[in-house]
Amino acid sequence: MSDVGISDSIPTWFWKTGPYFSLNLSHNHIHGRLPNELRIPIFLGTIVDLSSNHLQGNLPFVGAEVIWLDLSHNSFSGSITDFLCKESAHLKELQILNLASNNLSEKIPNCWRMWPELVEVNLGNKLCGPPLLLNCTMEGEVPDENEKERKNDGVKWVFVSVAFGFIVGFWGFVGPLFIYKSWRYAYYRFLDDMCYKLQSCM
Known part of the structure; x- marks a missing residue:
C-alpha cells in the first residue's frame, strides 16, 4: 500500500x-x-x-x-x-x-x-x-550550527590577518626605498660594504 x-x-x-x-x-x-x-x-x-x-x-x-x-x-x-x-x-x-x-x-x-x-x-x-x-x-x-559558522569565520580572519601583516611588513621596508632615492643609495652602499667584508673574510 x-x-x-x-x-x-x-x-x-x-x-x-x-x-x-x-x-x-x-x-x-x-x-x-x-x-x-x-x-x-x-x-x-x-x-x-x-x-x-x-x-x-x-x-x-x-x-x-x-x-x-x-x-x-x-x-x-x-x-x-x-x-x-x-x-x-x-x-x-x-x-x-x-x-x-x-x-x-x-x-x-x-x-x-x-x-x-x-x-x-x-x-x-x-x-x-x-x-x-x-x-x-x-x-x-x-554542536550548534551557528557556533560552527562563527568558528569558520574566525579561521577566515586568521588568513586575512596574515595577508595584511605581510603587506604592511613588506611595503613598510621596500616602499621607502622606492620613494626616497637617498635611502635607496644608502641601502645599496650598505650591501656593497657587506659583500666587500665577506669577500675579505674568505
Whole structure:
C-alpha cells in the first residue's frame, strides 16, 4: 500500500491484524503517533517500511522479528536512547535501520551490542557521536550550527590577518626605498660594504 494517497492516522486495531511478511505504507500522508511498542503479528524476516509520511512522537519499539525497519522522512522526535537501548528478552534480528530526516537530536548511545545482526544504518538527524563523524560537545550535545559558522569565520580572519601583516611588513621596508632615492643609495652602499667584508673574510 505504498504511495496510494492514504491520509489518515493508523487505527489501533490495525496492529492486531496480520500476520505480514512485508508491511509497506511508505510515501503516503499518514499522520499521528505509533504505539510505544508495535506488537505486530508478523513472521520472522519481516520488512516494515513507514517512510515518507507525517508520523510524530517517539520512536516505537519493534519486535525481534523485524529485519528491515525504515522510519525515515517523518517527524519522529524524542530520545533515540530509549529506542536503541531498550532491553529485549529475544535476540534482535534487525539488519537494516533507516531513521534519516526526522527530528532526533542527541548523543548516540553505545548500545550497538544489542543489535548484533545490524549491517546498514542511516541515522541522518541532528545526532552526534560514533558511528557518525560529527563529534559531540563536552556536554554531550550536538554542536550548534551557528557556533560552527562563527568558528569558520574566525579561521577566515586568521588568513586575512596574515595577508595584511605581510603587506604592511613588506611595503613598510621596500616602499621607502622606492620613494626616497637617498635611502635607496644608502641601502645599496650598505650591501656593497657587506659583500666587500665577506669577500675579505674568505
